[in-house]
Amino acid sequence: MTLIRTFARTLLGGALVASLAVSAPALSQARDPAYEAARVAGQVGEKMNGYLAPVGDQSSTVQKLVDDLNNRRRENYAARAQAARPPATLQEYAFAQGCILIGRLENGMKYQAPDGSWKTKNGAADRDPRCP
Amino acid sequence: MTIASLTKPAPSAHKPRMGKRTLAGMILVLGSALAGGCVSVNAPDKPIVIELNINIKQEVIYRLADDVRQNIEANPEIF
Numbered sequence: 001m002t003l004i005r006t007f008a009r010t011l012l013g014g015a016l017v018a019s020l021a022v023s024a025p026a027l028s029q030a031r032d033p034a035y036e037a038a039r040v041a042g043q044v045g046e047k048m049n050g051y052l053a054p055v056g057d058q059s060s061t062v063q064k065l066v067d068d069l070n071n072r073r074r075e076n077y078a079a080r081a082q083a084a085r086p087p088a089t090l091q092e093y094a095f096a097q098g099c100i101l102i103g104r105l106e107n108g109m110k111y112q113a114p115d116g117s118w119k120t121k122n123g124a125a126d127r128d129p130r131c132p
Numbered sequence: 133m134t135i136a137s138l139t140k141p142a143p144s145a146h147k148p149r150m151g152k153r154t155l156a157g158m159i160l161v162l163g164s165a166l167a168g169g170c171v172s173v174n175a176p177d178k179p180i181v182i183e184l185n186i187n188i189k190q191e192v193i194y195r196l197a198d199d200v201r202q203n204i205e206a207n208p209e210i211f
Contacts, residue, residue: 080203
């Protein structure tokens with residue numbers, strides 16, 4: 001009886017570990033697959049101001065995806081800008097975020113250069129001189 | 133008895149002449165118009181973009197750098 005119980009416990013623990021192992025890579029792929037696909041296809045680019053934008057004319061689906069993510073970003077920026085000590089403005093926080101996002105962008109992704117044009121990331125990005 | 137009267141009002145004995153100053157002003161306006169000195173205002177064909185980014189100081193961006201890096205780790209789904 002005790003043996004069965006121990007066995008059951010081991011089985012349960014194993015299942016728990018397995019489920020954790022499954023959820024770990026899922027965390028690193030946190031992006032919505034449609035967003036990830038639009039990024040890779042160069043339909044969506046990272047702007048200097050910390051927000052996304054469709055690159056050229058895109059479908060209403062892509063536009064909606066961009067709007068939704070930008071709304072969520074704005075909310076996040078506003079909260080974090082206010083929580084910073086000393087507090088920053090929404091624009092300051094968003095711009096600082098844009099610097100780091102463009103800097104960390106994978107090669108082949110689109111971003112906005114200081115002259116306003118869309119560029120494809122290839123090594124070091126053409127960023128605003130104020131970016132860290 | 134008939135009263136003789138003029139059909140038109142009697143002209144003034146003195147006909148006012150254009151003042152020298154008025155004349156000079158007119159010449160000036162005419163002259164500047166001919167010389168192309170008119171200021172013309174055309175509507176811009178491009179939309180006016182107010183650049184808000186220029187007010188952001190580098191010092192502030194550097195101060196926020198660590199926080200925004202942590203933000204990416206904390207909220208990967210929106211980036």
